[in-house]
Amino acid sequence: MAGVDTSGTQQGEGAGGDETVPADGAAAPAGDTGRGRARWSDRTGRWRRGWWPAAFALALALVMTLHSRVPNRIGNLGSLLQTFLPWVGLLIPVLVLCAVLRRSLTAVAALLVPLLVWLNLFGGLLLDKTGSGGALMVVSHNVDADNADPAATARQLADSDADLIALQELPHETVAEYEDALAADYPYHAVQGTVGLWSRYPMGESEPVDIGMGWTRAMRATVTTDFGDVAVFVAHLPSVRVQFRAGFTAEQRDRAAELLGGAVSAERQGRAILLGDLNGTMNDGALAPLTSQLRSTQGAAGAGFGFSWPAGFPMARIDQILVRDLEPVSSWTLPGTGSDHLPVAARVNP
Incomplete structure (x- = not known):
């Protein structure tokens, strides 16, 4: 007659222990060992990551929007910025790369702001008139x-x-x-x-x-x-x-x-x-x-x-x-x- 299994293995656990039940009782997706949670499909992390790229993106948009308000009292900083203002847009691809590496939807959404500001300032120059x-x-x-x-x-x-x-x-x-x-x-x-x-x-x-x-x-x-x-x-x-x-x-x-x-x-x-x-x-x-x-x-x-x-x-x-x-x-x-x-x-x- 078979004896009673008292080894503590929960129902559904394989003999090799490869498939476990999370502590909160929710079944983990097949093949997810916890290491894959920093993914775009992560239900919460994708929004909570990337605050720094998002903050830089919004600051960049603010600088471009208010470029005429940057004062010249200190080293004519305003004129220097305005002289090379179109090139400030090169920071946008850099921030896009940061957002992709962080897999952050927050940063991606924030990057739309400086992109739209740059296009509003210079998009017309890209057209052949x-x-x-x-x-x-x-x-x-x-x-x-x-x-x-x-x-x-x-x-x-x-x-x-x-x-x-x-x-x-x-x-x-x-x-x-x-x-x-x-x-x-x-x-x-x-x-x-x-x-x-x-x-x-x-x-x-x-x-x-x-x-x-x-x-x-x-x-x-x-x-x-x-x-x-x-x-x-x-x-x-x-x-x-x-x-x-x-x-x-x-x-x-x-x-x-x-x-x-x-x-x-x-x-x-x-x-x-x-x-x-x-x-x-x-x-x-x-x-x-x-x-x-x-x-x-x-x-x-x-x-x-x-x-x-x-x-x-x-x-x-x-x-x-x-x-x-x-x-x-x-x-x-x-x-x-x-x-x-x-x-x-x-x-x-x-």
């Missing part, structure tokens, strides 16, 4: 004072078939080379200090514009086009630097932007174009004296961000073509010329 035609084509280029072949740069710009070419950072000793190379295609030109304007159309008298530098880095001229007179400003605002102790040194540029903005505001001619190296992006609130009254051709009729600097690996669009009472049709960058900037071009209609 370029059109065909255009009554006037303009080019602006910081040619670089250390350019090894000014004549070749000038010829390359002339090959673009632009109606107006604005140059910045013209050393006095190389002005003649640019003049000689552009003379055949551009019979009208004017140079003031280190900036110049070449035109296929007749130009009135040019004059320097004071931007507080102590020497001329901005000018204004009237160009008589097929559709009437246009006031053309050419400017090279002061450079900015990122220094360990001083931060983003942009005070001089900001003062120059205010003075240039005042000159544009005082311009009596309705149609106006500003061509130049502004050492700042359209996101930079410090350029509000200009962006509040002029329209960016890249934002209105470009495709992509149109980064122009540095030429080897463009990270920011600091070379601008801004217009008033003109309709941008297309905007783009031209191939490198040997300068540390890329030329920028646009077509506009009256």
Whole structure:
């Protein structure tokens, strides 16, 4: 007769002890030994994990949303952030990777917030808004004072078939080379200090514009086009630097932007174009004296961000073509010329 089993094995337990009943009395899923609970199918852990990636995601969204509120009092931090603001979005894929590694639905849900904010800020720039035609084509280029072949740069710009070419950072000793190379295609030109304007159309008298530098880095001229007179400003605002102790040194540029903005505001001619190296992006609130009254051709009729600097690996669009009472049709960058900037071009209609 069989004896009574008093070994303490519960009903349903196999002889090998491979299948046990959890302490809370609920049957464990087949093959689940407890090690697989950090899975997406975990009923509670997937929501409780990943609070740190989620918090960083929400902080990132807040920074992008309130970028214009970041103060410049400490090292011009606000302008520095706004200059490279599109690149802040690269943190989103990093946080996505963290969320995936943590298998956290909380972090994934939170990451939708900065993604939507970034798309709201820059999604429009990803669309191709370029059109065909255009009554006037303009080019602006910081040619670089250390350019090894000014004549070749000038010829390359002339090959673009632009109606107006604005140059910045013209050393006095190389002005003649640019003049000689552009003379055949551009019979009208004017140079003031280190900036110049070449035109296929007749130009009135040019004059320097004071931007507080102590020497001329901005000018204004009237160009008589097929559709009437246009006031053309050419400017090279002061450079900015990122220094360990001083931060983003942009005070001089900001003062120059205010003075240039005042000159544009005082311009009596309705149609106006500003061509130049502004050492700042359209996101930079410090350029509000200009962006509040002029329209960016890249934002209105470009495709992509149109980064122009540095030429080897463009990270920011600091070379601008801004217009008033003109309709941008297309905007783009031209191939490198040997300068540390890329030329920028646009077509506009009256």
